[in-house]
Amino acid sequence: MDHPRDLPLAQARELVRRAVDKAEQLGLRGGVAVVGASGALVTASRLDAGGAGGMARARSKAWISATQQIPSAEHLRRMTTLPAPIAAGFVAASPEAVFPGAGGMPVRVDGIVVAGIAASGATVSPFLPEGVAPEVVSADGEPANPEDLLIAYALGTRYEGQHGDDRARWADRFGDLVVPPEEALGMRDAPRASAQHELAWATALCDAAIAAASAAGLRIGVAVVDAGGDPIREDRMDDAAAGGVDVARATAAAAARFAVASGDLVEAYGTGASSLSTLAPTPILAAPGGVPLVADGRVVGGIGIGGASPEACAAIAAEVAR
Known part of the structure; x- marks a missing residue:
């Protein structure tokens, strides 16, 4: 009988390394965690000056994505529409889900969820960092947010915002500025992190x-x-x-x-x-x-x-x- 296994450590470490590379490129500080489908942590890293508590939040969102097998944003939507006793009961029965924030994503191999990945921390958020160049927070010419960028980059998937209205945040910062797709840097290769x-x-x-x-x-x-x-x-x-x-x-x-x-x-x-x-x-x-x-x-x-x-x-x- 074949028993399921969590994402191997080497592969999980590679996902986190890519996220760290992108975070340094974007000037973000926080933690990135990969939790196996079993609910047990596989690997996690905190960028320098990432702030206390970010790793725990990342671990919680990754746990949700790994065990519920959905983006944590969908889990959050469900939790906010459930009757309060049911939502409270879920957290009581699933203490690792204490931080049901958006941004966690399932990791699939051959169509099976084997892990979840998420990030959180001092400046890892859906908000645009002060002074950030618009090209950096643009994916294929469309508005993007830093937290979801680094997770999409880590997974090598097409960017999809998990934190609500990227376009509204873009308009607040950049107005009606348009970045041509060929100039967008959000999903371009990031250099290896060197300042951590x-x-x-x-x-x-x-x-x-x-x-x-x-x-x-x-x-x-x-x-x-x-x-x-x-x-x-x-x-x-x-x-x-x-x-x-x-x-x-x-x-x-x-x-x-x-x-x-x-x-x-x-x-x-x-x-x-x-x-x-x-x-x-x-x-x-x-x-x-x-x-x-x-x-x-x-x-x-x-x-x-x-x-x-x-x-x-x-x-x-x-x-x-x-």
Whole structure:
């Protein structure tokens, strides 16, 4: 019997890379996430200065598109027309759908939805950035918005606005200006992103963790977070435990926010360790797997590993963080 699989990590990473390239070209800062059809995150990246919270919003919209198998804009339309108790019940039964914003799109392979992709963050939005050239936010000579541009570009599909009236936003900014199709740059090839230094640092750490796990015959999820516990980069190896990346995120956040290895929280805080999660805006886990990341004598983030035994995960995290 054939069982379904999520979009492979390598393919998901390529989608995110293309979105990051287009975001840098457009001057956008935020996060991009790919969630598998299983509902488990496959990969996510936050551009430098992308702002806290964007990754969680992107993950939620991608989850909606992956699991409901429709653009999140259609899901939003349905949610706003359903009776309130039904809409509230859906969110209660589907906590990953807590942010039902537009912009998430299903990813299909051979006609089957295998993932969803979405973006959100500090300046990733349907609104036109200050000073943007009209050619940049035009797709084939038609008005476009930055958020939907970078997702369409990532997928290599024809641009379709997901956030309402692109033409009205265009008119507010550019009046009756018309961009000839041959001058429109919105869907033209973007150069490789070169100014995402924090993301490149986090990606190198995730790559090292995946290489170490592969060498040990393990399948893992890995997360690198900033000092506040917000994710910068997350990856889940093919066929790794679905919950591994959630463990990785929570142990990384624990290490970053409290500046100790996540497995040492109980020793450091005693019986109070169980209450630490009430102090943090992001989930934390007091279990082995996460260690702080230190640069120039200060904690700048944390790395967490999940999906294998806690001891093995902690060993990989410590090795990579050295």
